[in-house]
Amino acid sequence: MLREGQILCLCFVSVLLSPQASRAGSRFDLPEGPGRELVYGHCQTCHDLQSVVDSAGIRKGAWAAVLDNMNDFGLRISEEQHSRILNYLGTYLGPQPPAETTGTASVADGGEAVDGAAVYADTCISCHQEDGKGKPGEFPPFAGNGDLFLNPTFPAAVALYGIEGKIEVDGKAFDNVMPPFDFLSDAEIAAVVGYIRSNWGNEKLRPADLEDPAADDVAALRTKEMSSEDIYALRSSLRQ
Known part of the structure; x- marks a missing residue:
């Protein structure tokens, strides 16, 4: 130690x-x-x-x-x-950590709704900001970002596997790293995607037939083991 x-x-x-x-x-x-x-x-x-x-x-x-x-x-x-x-x-991580326990169900496992706003505040807000506008040159905005609606699960894939390197959003360049947020539960990722898509005017961008991912959809994404390059390739194919 x-x-x-x-x-x-x-x-x-x-x-x-x-x-x-x-x-x-x-x-x-x-x-x-x-x-x-x-x-x-x-x-x-x-x-x-x-x-x-x-x-x-x-x-x-x-x-x-x-x-x-x-x-x-x-x-x-x-x-x-x-x-x-x-x-x-x-x-x-202190001198006397409690003994590990097993079999404890999360709130989501208990069938209760997950608050997407709370997930955003805990895991997204420091980079993408309270107003969803991100940080110039570093972290792209969520507000007005059409990539959120490329397909039902694309933003969930980004949350699960992360993305790094240069990316352009609405003609502006950003270059940083977003680590994987795979420690979040399936329900938490689904909830935060729904929150991001429903705030800062983004609801006006939503196609009429596009639904938010459910926890089961996120669980299916976890089996894909996507790299950052895979995320970029998926984005490119969906934007065509």
Whole structure:
């Protein structure tokens, strides 16, 4: 286990020196627990989670220092998200993590509706923004983006498998990496696709016969094992 001072250095180095490593889509399985989706959604957007995984066992105060310093590198999260991430890191990657449990059903597994707005706030908003307009040159907008409606499941495929490299949307170029969000449940991905398609005026772009994906549709997508190149090829074929 690394000492607490080392985690600060490792996190800074991973942000400053490893952009290409993050583009490789490295995936590390984190322990189940409330807030895990926020760690995936916000931390691995800029770098992989190797330093986080290697440093399991440090105290909550050390994790707090990591989060505070990450603000200098562009981390933008609300106070509530900060609290949830810190509680997760301090609990499940702290000195005395709880024993793993099995057989716990998610809210979606229980048959209850998933709030797409909540999923967006937890996993998408830091890059694509509250207004859906993205960040110039980095993250493309959702607002007014016709690619959302290329077919029923295209945006779900992007969410599952991620995409990296240069892309043009409405004549504007963007170049960054979107990591896979396959840690989200099938129902959560379906819900966030529906949310994105129904906000910021996007409902006016929806073809009359296009339906949002169901959780079963997302589950079917998981079997395809698509690469970033596959996503680009699918986009190109659907735009013809």
